[in-house]
Amino acid sequence: MLNTIGRRRTLAAGESLIWEGEDSVLVANVIDGVLKLSTGTEDGREQIVGVVYPSDFIGRPFGSTSGHGVTALTEAKVCVFSRRDFDAFAREHPALEHKLLQRTLGELDRTRRWMLLLGRKSAGERVSSFLIEMSERLVEQGCEGSHDQPLKRFTLPFSRQQVADVLGLTIETVSRQFTRLKSEGLIDLPSRREVEIIDREGLIAEAG
Amino acid sequence: MLNTIGRRRTLAAGESLIWEGEDSVLVANVIDGVLKLSTGTEDGREQIVGVVYPSDFIGRPFGSTSGHGVTALTEAKVCVFSRRDFDAFAREHPALEHKLLQRTLGELDRTRRWMLLLGRKSAGERVSSFLIEMSERLVEQGCEGSHDQPLKRFTLPFSRQQVADVLGLTIETVSRQFTRLKSEGLIDLPSRREVEIIDREGLIAEAG
DNA sequence: CGATGGTTTGAGATATATCAAACCTCGTGG
DNA sequence: CCACGAGGTTTGATATATCTCAAACCATCG
Numbered sequence: 304m305l306n307t308i309g310r311r312r313t314l315a316a317g318e319s320l321i322w323e324g325e326d327s328v329l330v331a332n333v334i335d336g337v338l339k340l341s342t343g344t345e346d347g348r349e350q351i352v353g354v355v356y357p358s359d360f361i362g363r364p365f366g367s368t369s370g371h372g373v374t375a376l377t378e379a380k381v382c383v384f385s386r387r388d389f390d391a392f393a394r395e396h397p398a399l400e401h402k403l404l405q406r407t408l409g410e411l412d413r414t415r416r417w418m419l420l421l422g423r424k425s426a427g428e429r430v431s432s433f434l435i436e437m438s439e440r441l442v443e444q445g446c447e448g449s450h451d452q453p454l455k456r457f458t459l460p461f462s463r464q465q466v467a468d469v470l471g472l473t474i475e476t477v478s479r480q481f482t483r484l485k486s487e488g489l490i491d492l493p494s495r496r497e498v499e500i501i502d503r504e505g506l507i508a509e510a511g
Numbered sequence: 512m513l514n515t516i517g518r519r520r521t522l523a524a525g526e527s528l529i530w531e532g533e534d535s536v537l538v539a540n541v542i543d544g545v546l547k548l549s550t551g552t553e554d555g556r557e558q559i560v561g562v563v564y565p566s567d568f569i570g571r572p573f574g575s576t577s578g579h580g581v582t583a584l585t586e587a588k589v590c591v592f593s594r595r596d597f598d599a600f601a602r603e604h605p606a607l608e609h610k611l612l613q614r615t616l617g618e619l620d621r622t623r624r625w626m627l628l629l630g631r632k633s634a635g636e637r638v639s640s641f642l643i644e645m646s647e648r649l650v651e652q653g654c655e656g657s658h659d660q661p662l663k664r665f666t667l668p669f670s671r672q673q674v675a676d677v678l679g680l681t682i683e684t685v686s687r688q689f690t691r692l693k694s695e696g697l698i699d700l701p702s703r704r705e706v707e708i709i710d711r712e713g714l715i716a717e718a719g
Numbered sequence: 720c721g722a723t724g725g726t727t728t729g730a731g732a733t734a735t736a737t738c739a740a741a742c743c744t745c746g747t748g749g
Numbered sequence: 750c751c752a753c754g755a756g757g758t759t760t761g762a763t764a765t766a767t768c769t770c771a772a773a774c775c776a777t778c779g
């Protein structure tokens with residue numbers, strides 16, 4: 304079993320599992336929590352290039368170095384494998400590779416959709432798109448009863464700065480868009496990290 | 512052999528092979544030429560989300576619809592497979608899936624690097640990064656003699672508008688950056704589509 | 720309560736977009 | 750051979766969204 308070569312590990316919020324540029328020595332599966340994948344320029348600008356949730360795969364199997372760091376946004380539990388062990392195991396288990404391929408293809412699709420946002424959308428469209436996506440991806444996988452309904456209300460696993468780093472904006476611009484969307488009655492902000500979507504249709508329209 | 516289910520096809524420059532949003536009925540391998548992958552918003556803004564070269568894979572195997580269109584930039588030759596046939600074939604040939612997985616992982620890495628450019632880089636940095644990347648990827652795969660040296664001089668497979676659509680800029684901004692880089696002696700522009708890199712070091716420095 | 724870190728708000732600067740015109744390049748047909 | 754036209758490109762002037770810098774604000778925790 305794959306479990307025999309894996310090792311569970313808990314990460315505190317803010318703790319990194321993999322650093323940008325280091326050679327890929329481990330891969331992992333997310334059990335619980337939310338993690339970010341991020342790169343940056345030499346002069347300190349940062350861009351979050353992906354966000355992973357429970358059941359998602361982390362790391363770069365089959366050679367090469369990791370082009371982005373992986374850091375926990377919330378407390379997180381992961382199942383870690385040495386890359387060498389994992390590679391060997393995967394090669395002998397086509398079903399695993401098939402599943403990994405499917406996930407990777409899906410992730411590539413999602414990433415490409417995000418490029419449209421980064422390249423062509425306005426700040427208002429970006430923030431609205433972001434909130435819609437969050438409401439869809441933060442659904443608890445645990446209880447199968449709630450059948451993938453997007454959430455009306457949720458807690459962001461991001462600080463404002465991190466939202467800015469996802470969207471390629473500054474923290475001030477993000478903040479202003481949040482308050483604008485609130486003042487226009489599309490959302491409510493009960494606290495810093497909580498969001499309630501009041502008018503989903505309207506928000507989708509704003510998302511462009 | 513895979514060839515028995517594939518069919519060769521030639522595309523004229525500008526011709527599309529797959530349209531955004533249609534369900535994925537075919538996949539293909541690029542034999543020759545350069546193709547773009549692109550998405551757009553309803554109101555006509557476009558973003559090129561990927562560029563593929565000979566030996567690259569096109570399309571979305573294993574279900575789902577295609578999130579982006581695929582269009583030839585130059586005259587192109589591809590080897591097309593019906594997705595159903597390909598899926599079935601792939602499932603029975605783990606080596607093929609393994610190779611496809613490797614390519615997909617590589618493509619995901621590249622795409623994420625591009626997100627940093629779209630989210631955080633200035634116009635000058637974007638254009639410089641673009642020229643460096645082009646000089647590296649346009650190396651002819653044919654002759655193994657020229658061992659992956661980046662090109663000093665090459666012909667862009669893009670119009671200025673398409674460069675803008677890759678970089679998330681307007682055509683005017685792209686044009687101004689080209690002329691600036693030329694006037695600063697980093698590049699030369701012998702003709703509309705041709706670029707010569709005069710000062711590669713300097714250009715890399717500009718790329719951020 | 721006062722410090723601390725994150726967030727919001729404000730005023731102003733600036734990079735890039737927008738709108739518009741001039742400019743090439745190249746193929747066509749007189 | 751030259752005039753013409755059409756597409757793409759460059760250049761110019763101006764507008765504007767977003768960034769930058771700075772201050773006020775607010776929760777949280779000792």
